[in-house]
Amino acid sequence: MSGAGKPDFFYREAQRLGYVARSAFKLLQIQKQYKLITPGSSVLDLGCAPGAWLQVACQSLGPVKSGGLVVGIDLKKVKVPAAHCDSRVQTVCADVMKLPKAQVRELSPQQKGFSVILSDMCPLVSGITSKDAALSLELGRQALDLAVGGAALAHPKNEIQMEESNDGAITSSDVNGVLRRGGHLVIKLLESEDVQEFSRICKPLFRKGSLLRPKATRPSSREIYVICQGLQSQAKI
Numbered sequence: 001m002s003g004a005g006k007p008d009f010f011y012r013e014a015q016r017l018g019y020v021a022r023s024a025f026k027l028l029q030i031q032k033q034y035k036l037i038t039p040g041s042s043v044l045d046l047g048c049a050p051g052a053w054l055q056v057a058c059q060s061l062g063p064v065k066s067g068g069l070v071v072g073i074d075l076k077k078v079k080v081p082a083a084h085c086d087s088r089v090q091t092v093c094a095d096v097m098k099l100p101k102a103q104v105r106e107l108s109p110q111q112k113g114f115s116v117i118l119s120d121m122c123p124l125v126s127g128i129t130s131k132d133a134a135l136s137l138e139l140g141r142q143a144l145d146l147a148v149g150g151a152a153l154a155h156p157k158n159e160i161q162m163e164e165s166n167d168g169a170i171t172s173s174d175v176n177g178v179l180r181r182g183g184h185l186v187i188k189l190l191e192s193e194d195v196q197e198f199s200r201i202c203k204p205l206f207r208k209g210s211l212l213r214p215k216a217t218r219p220s221s222r223e224i225y226v227i228c229q230g231l232q233s234q235a236k237i
C-alpha cells in the first residue's frame with residue numbers, strides 16, 4: 001500500500017477491498033459520475049504506478065468475455081496488481097514526455113487508438129506551489145497533445161505551444177492523437193490560474209468538459225481533474 005499522509009478512511013477502505021492505493025476511490029467516483037469506461041473500452045492509463053487505477057479500470061471493463069484492454073505507462077516499473085486485474089492489463093515503463101504518439105498507438109487495439117485516456121501523472125512535488133503547478137501543467141499538456149494531436153491543438157483559438165521538428169514542421173506520423181473520436185479524457189492538474197485556460201482549450205474539442213475534485217483527494221492537495229467527454233470530429237472544432 002502506497003500513499004503519503006496519515007491512514008484515513010480511504011486508505012483503510014483501499015486495504016479492506018484489495019486496492020493498492022487509496023487513489024482507487026478517485027477513479028471510482030469519476031466512473032460513478034461519468035461512466036467513461038464501459039465493457040470493451042480500450043484504456044490508456046498515464047502515470048499508472050502503483051496500479052490502483054489499473055485495478056478500477058479493469059473492473060470497469062466487466063467480464064473478460066466483454067473484451068477491452070488497459071495499458072498503463074509509468075516512469076516506474078509497475079507489476080500488474082493480482083487483485084481486480086486480469087490478462088487484459090499490461091504495463092510499460094517509459095517517460096510519457098518522450099514517447100512518440102506512433103509508439104503509443106501501437107499499444108492500442110489494431111493500432112486504432114484508445115477509447116479512454118486517463119492521466120493521473122504528477123511531478124515529484126517540491127512544495128513550491130507555482131513550480132509544482134507549472135510542472136503538472138506540462139504533464140497535462142503532454143497528455144492532451146498525446147490524446148488529441150497537434151492538428152486539434154493548433155486551432156487558431158488555442159494559445160498552446162506546439163512542439164516543432166528542426167525544419168519547423170510537425171511530422172505527419174506524429175500529428176494525430178491516440179484518442180478515438182467519441183473518446184474520453186481525464187487529466188489531473190495541480191490548481192493554478194492556468195487550469196481555467198487549460199479547460200477552455202479542451203472544451204471545444206469535446207462534447208462536454210467538467211472539473212472535478214474527488215472526495216478522496218486529501219484536503220492538503222491542490223489536485224483537480226479535467227474531465228473531457230466525447231472527442232469531436234475535427235470538423236466541429
Ligand SMILES: C[S@@+](CC[C@H](N)C(=O)[O-])C[C@H]1O[C@@H](n2cnc3c(N)ncnc32)[C@H](O)[C@@H]1O
Pocket residue numbers: 021023024046047048049050051052053054073074075076094095096097120121122123139
Ligand atoms: C499519483 S501517481 C499515480 C497513481 C495511480 N493513478 C494509481 O492510482 O495507482 C503519479 C505517477 O505519475 C508518474 N509520472 C510522473 N511523470 C511521469 C512521466 N513523465 N511519464 C510517466 N509517468 C510519470 C509517477 O511516476 C507516479 O507514479
